[in-house]
Amino acid sequence: MAGKLRQSRKIRWIAALLALATIALGTKAWSDTMRDAVIERTRVTLPELPDDAAPLRVALISDIHVAGPDMPPERLERIVAQVNALEPDVVLIAGDLVSDKRTATHIYTPEQIVAPLGALDAPLGVIAVPGNHDHWFDMPGLAAELDRHGIALLANEAMQAGPLAIGGLDDDYTGRADIAATLAALGRLRGARIVLSHSPDPFPEMPGSIPLMLAGHTHCGQIAYPWGGAPAHLSDYGDRYGCGRVDENGKTLIVGAGLGTSLIPLRLFTQPTVWLIELRPPEQVAPTAANSRM
Template sequence: MISRRGFLSTAGGLVLSSVATGAYAIGIEPNRQPRVTRYRLVPNNWPAGLKLKLVVLADIHACTPWMSPRRIGEICEQANALGGDMILLLGDFLSGMRIKTGHVAPEDWARELARLAAPLGIHAVLGNHDWLDDPAAMAARKGPTIVHQALSSINVPVYDNRASRFEKDGGAFWLAGLADQIGPRPGFDDLPATLAQIRDEAPVILMAHEPDVFPTVPKRVSLTLSGHTHGGQIRLFGYSPVVPSRFRNRYAYGHIIEHDRNLIVSGGLGMSVLPIRFGSPPEIVVVELG
């Protein structure tokens, strides 16, 4: 039988451990310099000789004290130093926090994002919180949203069911992006209309804020890039107890291959709902194709 002293010692240890864990999850991990997670892959339909480096930033969720303009600027400088051919922004620029935080004006976070530079440009899609946290756009059920306007002010195109063709080193590829899948339900995404804009056999990279569209993405798409899940924000031994996806952990994080199709889900940079990260630190994703 455990003694009273033993019980109190054990109970005290559990309390201290819980406090320490909570302090780390709120005060340390969310504020770490983003780790750089690298993926190298050659999709089945990728042309020989075409090498492409993508730097991916997802889920900024601007708010103070966790994602201030200064921190966003530092992340942008870190992203620039990675030498990507393109920088892709996968949505959720607005806070999404359910507790009171300091507001960051769109012009302030946009000014920091204007630091981003890459030879083939900066490209974006919107996320669910870019609609849900914009009452006027939600009421009207149409854009332009606050985020559309902020990104337009720094000449970053938003891919709302749109595809554009690019060339590099004599090879061609398409960059496509879906409008958000949630927003004012139902969402504004239209995958068939987006892919209908592709006029040749060059490979396709698809930006889709939420990964839930992946089961319907055809093999014609070489790579789908998503954010939204934050890796669950809490991730233990490769498992996240809460994932904002109807597929739960299936598309929570990382490189997923299904039926010769590739999906990469970023753990993102900021936080939504609650300011907690544990086992899922902020990250910048680098994808090298070819």
């Protein structure tokens, strides 16, 4: 009888500990999901910038995934204010404005999704590319709203932004990226070349004439391990281009963790992120250009 009583108490203690662990993990996940965006900073050399060019500040945001419960338009308005406070020269949006996940508590209209982005303030403009969820949701509707709010949408096209020539790939994940067309469009422009893509997977196909590519899509795993890394990154290259800055073969890739969520409305051990990238000619680069986190 005493043995059964001890066993019963042990089971109750284990159940209580598991319940506490579940509550703690859930609290951590909701905190990671809803916290203010982390600002990641880095410097990149662009050889084609004029020697006397002032440093340029590029804000990269991606995977906004407007949907309830975690990314209502009101929260995006606060993030836009946070981005504007960084005083970027240009804002680049690497796709997936919307989330149509089955776990969403509310799906918004294209007008509601894009309206907060209309307040982004950057003298060289705000430029976006499509993501897979944008195509699955309502790309024509989103494109019309982006145009109404003065946000350029590039889909295998390029445009001039001051001393920068920016090429925008259509979504690679849904098979719409046309690298050759984008590079041809860039070839008709002058200035330092950057490619903006939703997925990082086209990076190995970028020629050496493209020193910088910016992307999103991976969410840095969204649900990650506490010690680093994640079970999956939605990339054909696994974790090779899964998160952050990658310098490879003389080129730089920066992959943002995104702002919202996909599939389930939770992050865990990843945080919503905005990248602020300072672009300089070679001789203006400091001796060390390490990333820093605010």
